[in-house]
Amino acid sequence: xxxxxxxxxxxxxxxxxxxxxxxxxxxxxxxxxxxxxxxxxxxxxxxxxxxxxxxxxxxxxxxxxxxxxxxxxxxxxxxxxxxxxxxxxxxxxxxxxxxxxxxxxxxxxxxxxxxxxxxxxxxxxxxxxxxxxxxxxxxxxx
Numbered sequence: 817x818x819x820x821x822x823x824x825x826x827x828x829x830x831x832x833x834x835x836x837x838x839x840x841x842x843x844x845x846x847x848x849x850x851x852x853x854x855x856x857x858x859x860x861x862x863x864x865x866x867x868x869x870x871x872x873x874x875x876x877x878x879x880x881x882x883x884x885x886x887x888x889x890x891x892x893x894x895x896x897x898x899x900x901x902x903x904x905x906x907x908x909x910x911x912x913x914x915x916x917x918x919x920x921x922x923x924x925x926x927x928x929x930x931x932x933x934x935x936x937x938x939x940x941x942x943x944x945x946x947x948x949x950x951x952x953x954x955x956x957x958x
Contacts, residue, residue, distance in 0.1 A: 831855065833845060836887045854867045863923075865896060871893060875890075901929065909937055919934075
């Protein structure tokens, strides 16, 4: 299975925010949407980074309460990795494990086409394994 099948199931909506969003507003957005990361866009609408819950926690630990009113671009992860619709779940697992990322923006045709989280990948892989087990069972029975 691939990224396209994950997005077909979960949808292609991506929570984005401008670079100057404050950590306070970003945290509110994450809580409201019940998600773990925002894709941060620059003025040209291109991906500038990702702001995750971990980034916010690190900012609060490093800067204290004043971090809440500081812009996301001071704390976001800039070294991001992206994936494509054709990438497989195995490829995603390898990237996420090696690079220790929990979210991968999906780029297709030079545009943001979705986002895949580690939870999406685990769910997809579990469904693949259940299907494979059922196929093996049917093969053994016949």
